[in-house]
Amino acid sequence: MQCGVPSWQETEKTLGVIGTPLVNTHSHFLRTATYGDTLDIHTSIPEWREKSFVQRYRVMRAANLIMECDEVRIFAGRRADNPEAIRALPIPPEIRSLCD
Secondary structure (H helix, E strand, O other), X not given: OOOOOOOHHHHHHHHOOOEOOEEEEEEEEOOOOXXXXXXXXXXXXXXXXXXXXXXXXXXXXXXXXXXXXXEEEEEEEEOOOOOOOEEEEOOOHHHHHHHO
């Protein structure tokens, strides 16, 4: 949203995109954190593919990396033969350009 990506209600109307569901994830924990710690979460997209992208989270406490997580997500639309089911869509260039 900070980059200007419209709501999923809007992208469904204009692009047929209903969301970006998670299809794979991998986390690596390096240090512990506890209640009261101030943590910063940094999010980036290090890789774009045709119908999916990698979203990376880095959880930091000051200069210390606590945890790093990579998620693979797809751009999803409703299937024409079954609107309750989803299918992967090519990444809309207008959304990608907002997130680069």
